[in-house]
Amino acid sequence: MKRRDFLRAGSATIGGAALLPFLRALPASAAAGDDTLLVVIGDTINSLDLHRTGTNRPSYQVAVNIYDRLVRFGTKTLEDGTIAYDSTVIEPEIAESWEVAEDGKSITFKISPKAKFWDGSQVTAEDVKWSFDRAVTLGGFPLTQMKAGSMSSPEQFVVVDEMTFRVDLPAPSKLALPDLAVPVPLVINSKVAMEHATEDDPWATEYLHENPAGSGPYKVTRWDAGQQFVYERNEDWALGTLPPMKRVIVREVPSAATRRALLERGDVDFYMDVPSKDAKEMAESGVAKVEGAPIDNCLHVLGLNVAMAPFDNKLVRQAIAFALPYEDILAAGAYGRGKPMWGGTEGTPSTTEWPQPFPYATDLEKAKALMEEAGFADGFETTLSYNLGLADWMEPTALLIQESLAKIGITATLDKIPGANWRTAALVEKRLPMHLENFGGWLNYPDYYFYWAYIEGHLFNSSNYSNPEIASLVEETLTMETDDPAYEPNIKRMIEIAFEDVPRIPLYQPYLDAAMKPEVEGYVSWFHRQLAVTNMAKG
Amino acid sequence: MEKLSRIFGRIVQAVPPVFGVILITFLLTRALPGDPAVFFAGLMADEDTIAQIRAELGLDHSLPVQFLYYLRDLLHGDLGNSLSTGRPVLTELMSRLPASLELTLAGLLLSMAIAIPLGVLAATRPGSWVDHLCRVLVTAGVSLPTFFTGLFLIYIFYYLLGWAPSPLGRLDFLYLSPPQVTGFYSIDAALAGDWEVFWASLRQMILPAITLSLFALAPIARMTRAAMLAALSGEYVRTARANGLGGARVIWVYAFRNAALPVLTTLGMVFSFLLGANVLVEKVFSWPGIGSYAIGALVASDYAAVQGFVLCMALLFVVVNLFIDVVLTLIDPRIGLES
Numbered sequence: 074m075k076r077r078d079f080l081r082a083g084s085a086t087i088g089g090a091a092l093l094p095f096l097r098a099l100p101a102s103a104a105a106g107d108d109t110l111l112v113v114i115g116d117t118i119n120s121l122d123l124h125r126t127g128t129n130r131p132s133y134q135v136a137v138n139i140y141d142r143l144v145r146f147g148t149k150t151l152e153d154g155t156i157a158y159d160s161t162v163i164e165p166e167i168a169e170s171w172e173v174a175e176d177g178k179s180i181t182f183k184i185s186p187k188a189k190f191w192d193g194s195q196v197t198a199e200d201v202k203w204s205f206d207r208a209v210t211l212g213g214f215p216l217t218q219m220k221a222g223s224m225s226s227p228e229q230f231v232v233v234d235e236m237t238f239r240v241d242l243p244a245p246s247k248l249a250l251p252d253l254a255v256p257v258p259l260v261i262n263s264k265v266a267m268e269h270a271t272e273d274d275p276w277a278t279e280y281l282h283e284n285p286a287g288s289g290p291y292k293v294t295r296w297d298a299g300q301q302f303v304y305e306r307n308e309d310w311a312l313g314t315l316p317p318m319k320r321v322i323v324r325e326v327p328s329a330a331t332r333r334a335l336l337e338r339g340d341v342d343f344y345m346d347v348p349s350k351d352a353k354e355m356a357e358s359g360v361a362k363v364e365g366a367p368i369d370n371c372l373h374v375l376g377l378n379v380a381m382a383p384f385d386n387k388l389v390r391q392a393i394a395f396a397l398p399y400e401d402i403l404a405a406g407a408y409g410r411g412k413p414m415w416g417g418t419e420g421t422p423s424t425t426e427w428p429q430p431f432p433y434a435t436d437l438e439k440a441k442a443l444m445e446e447a448g449f450a451d452g453f454e455t456t457l458s459y460n461l462g463l464a465d466w467m468e469p470t471a472l473l474i475q476e477s478l479a480k481i482g483i484t485a486t487l488d489k490i491p492g493a494n495w496r497t498a499a500l501v502e503k504r505l506p507m508h509l510e511n512f513g514g515w516l517n518y519p520d521y522y523f524y525w526a527y528i529e530g531h532l533f534n535s536s537n538y539s540n541p542e543i544a545s546l547v548e549e550t551l552t553m554e555t556d557d558p559a560y561e562p563n564i565k566r567m568i569e570i571a572f573e574d575v576p577r578i579p580l581y582q583p584y585l586d587a588a589m590k591p592e593v594e595g596y597v598s599w600f601h602r603q604l605a606v607t608n609m610a611k612g
Numbered sequence: 613m614e615k616l617s618r619i620f621g622r623i624v625q626a627v628p629p630v631f632g633v634i635l636i637t638f639l640l641t642r643a644l645p646g647d648p649a650v651f652f653a654g655l656m657a658d659e660d661t662i663a664q665i666r667a668e669l670g671l672d673h674s675l676p677v678q679f680l681y682y683l684r685d686l687l688h689g690d691l692g693n694s695l696s697t698g699r700p701v702l703t704e705l706m707s708r709l710p711a712s713l714e715l716t717l718a719g720l721l722l723s724m725a726i727a728i729p730l731g732v733l734a735a736t737r738p739g740s741w742v743d744h745l746c747r748v749l750v751t752a753g754v755s756l757p758t759f760f761t762g763l764f765l766i767y768i769f770y771y772l773l774g775w776a777p778s779p780l781g782r783l784d785f786l787y788l789s790p791p792q793v794t795g796f797y798s799i800d801a802a803l804a805g806d807w808e809v810f811w812a813s814l815r816q817m818i819l820p821a822i823t824l825s826l827f828a829l830a831p832i833a834r835m836t837r838a839a840m841l842a843a844l845s846g847e848y849v850r851t852a853r854a855n856g857l858g859g860a861r862v863i864w865v866y867a868f869r870n871a872a873l874p875v876l877t878t879l880g881m882v883f884s885f886l887l888g889a890n891v892l893v894e895k896v897f898s899w900p901g902i903g904s905y906a907i908g909a910l911v912a913s914d915y916a917a918v919q920g921f922v923l924c925m926a927l928l929f930v931v932v933n934l935f936i937d938v939v940l941t942l943i944d945p946r947i948g949l950e951s
Contacts, residue, residue, distance in 0.1 A: 120698050125698060126668070126695075128698075212661040298707075299900045299904075300781055300898075327898060328763075328895050330766075330896070331897070334779070337771070341778075491911070
């Protein structure tokens with residue numbers, strides 16, 4: 074520590090540059106100064122290109138920070154002072170304006186003349202088309218996400234002229250525009266990328282994997298795989314307020330205990346994805362500031378597989394919903410860092426708010442009565458599966474559930490599934506009788522959640538739930554504008570059915586917590602759960 | 613001549629195990645649970661994209677065909693591409709192996725420096741306080757899990773006292789890595805004459821090296837003590853003593869030279885073991901080593917990376933054992949130099 078103080082003093086008096094020649098240091102002024110943010114993350118990024126096959130989730134933060142999109146979501150300040158993104162506000166980014174056709178089947182974007190790539194060239198409609206074509210052609214996750222906004226084929230992306238770009242839609246959809254603000258439809262400098270494309274690799278995936286070419290507020294100047302990467306501000310960025318931080322160094326520190334020690338010692342400024350336990354303790358001790366907001370459209374749930382007896386019996390599912398120790402789960406599994414989703418008072422929802430508390434609470438007598446009514450007075454045996462990759466909250470939760478279910482006669486054996494097998498077992502084969510699940514939709518609409526989690530055959534419907542009424546409601550509502558007169562009754566009906574049938578029993582809505590030094594400001598909680606550095610500042 | 617032919621014979625013997633390892637790792641990785649195509653297609657992919665990725669990975673061929681392709685690539689020095697990091701496995705191993713080797717060697721040297729004298733002293737004075745100290749250290753070393761020792765050391769020396777540098781891997785934020793020659797930061801920095809970085813890299817190594825050495829201490833000290841006891845009770849030691857040779861000469865030249873054989877063999881084992889097994893130490897100290905890479909690859913069912921890792925470890929194991937065998941042949945007093 075003394076050395077660093079010395080350096081800090083040194084760079085102040087002699088000037089950082091004077092130290093450089095003999096110190097092979099990152100600009101020494103950097104590590105000490107107020108314009109550099111030191112961040113630690115627990116995961117490792119594996120690509121600078123979001124569209125590449127095999128790019129992992131932590132890598133999305135690079136795409137978020139270094140690429141621009143046609144539009145972006147706005148931000149809002151919550152009651153407790155936390156800043157969160159605002160799913161209802163869509164702001165211009167590369168597109169300075171846009172117009173939805175009268176029939177709703179196309180959106181035309183005017184590209185801002187201020188949108189310049191890092192090499193100084195103008196962002197054109199050609200670049201946008203190339204990037205969108207790439208997203209839908211490379212397949213995998215980018216394609217799936219584009220499909221959510223009814224975009225699946227290159228013919229839908231039309232270059233009207235150099236500065237005008239149009240997206241054609243098969244049918245009007247309220248999801249199309251918000252889907253252009255998620256991380257996937259990023260705009261790449263197609264001229265630079267094409268120079269490095271080959272016959273085998275027409276989309277330059279090899280090149281863009283390590284050499285991004287974009288227009289965003291930050292550039293990646295250094296990436297030591299498995300160790301760290303460094304963002305440097307793009308001084309010419311004109312599509313918003315210039316970000317306060319000049320440089321952001323992100324170090325990968327796998328051990329949560331080490332991350333916490335680093336922050337508490339003051340050697341790093343910011344730490345994302347804090348385990349709930351640490352978040353609670355650090356917030357209480359006051360050594361660090363903890364900020365977090367509930368993740369929109371995300372629930373931690375207990376899934377009951379309705380394709381398997383006895384969970385095909387609605388009474389059994391309701392009995393379990395009455396037998397769960399909700400308060401203990403929130404306290405022990407999430408250390409209170411969650412929004413209760415139990416104890417609702419209405420059987421029929423009066424608002425379209427989602428998620429909202431379900432009309433269940435811990436009531437063992439009621440649970441026993443329901444079990445008896447269902448013909449399972451003596452209980453039964455089953456397994457409770459959870460994902461080892463998410464053991465930090467799933468393990469304590471599963472233990473609490475196991476203990477509580479024993480009280481109504483249900484013997485649940487715990488079944489730990491390694492992270493690599495989880496998707497196949499839970500989501501593809503949907504073969505787990507009782508399991509913990511944590512789906513969250515990027516687009517903040519209840520019908521979008523229901524689309525993924527309550528429709529037969531859809532990926533996150535790990536409960537194999539099937540209900541023709543919900544299916545037709547979702548189909549009808551998914552593309553419908555929220556001010557449509559049918560929207561509200563449809564959503565309320567969906568939620569009412571979910572209350573009644575409970576194939577997924579919500580436990581709580583989780584928080585996305587970040588811990589930082591008290592002087593760090595401007596952290597925004599995003600639906601994509603990644604660190605966006607644009608607003609971050611060090612006071 | 614006898615020694616040379618022995619050494620040559622030993623090298624030839626190392627070939628079949630290597631081939632065996634190649635075959636077994638290939639089969640084992642195929643037997644791993646989880647489908648890499650599904651994993652890499654991402655959470656929301658559909659059937660078509662999964663099939664497309666499976667074809668890209670060459671997983672649509674039969675096993676023997678896949679194995680032949682694998683052998684052909686190996687002969688060209690191509691270990692394949694790691695899907696999870698998107699880089700060639702060879703590059704990945706080459707950048708991570710030195711990190712692990714540097715740390716492991718530091719830990720091993722440290723533990724040798726403590727364990728061998730301790731073992732010798734304990735053997736020459738059985739039942740004394742040195743012997744008891746040896747026993748306590750050995751028990752502690754074996755029974756304390758490395759991640760615990762690591763976290764404990766961080767807590768005391770970094771968190772509470774602030775003496776140790778931040779456990780941020782090989783270098784703190786302030787420094788850039790030295791130009792690569794050997795891949796060992798301390799050596800590379802010294803070669804470049806950059807003493808700032810040299811000291812910085814050494815300081816980063818202190819806590820993890822101590823953690824590792826505590827763990828390695830036990831087998832080395834135990835083996836040294838046992839081997840020395842056996843050697844000291846040998847007839848040649850009695851003869852040497854009877855002939856009036858000095859205590860130190862008897863202990864270090866006659867007894868220790870004989871005791872060194874099992875100790876060296878143990879060292880080889882401990883070294884190979886440490887290299888692969890220090891994953892937890894790497895995690896705790898954010899060390900970008902080969903162990904954490906292998907774990908990541910295993911979790912992601914990243915075939916190429918796992919095969920590359922196992923192959924690399926097997927080769928290292930073979931080379932280290934070969935080296936130790938050669939050294940043993942050279943120092944074994946029973947194989948006379950004159951013959």
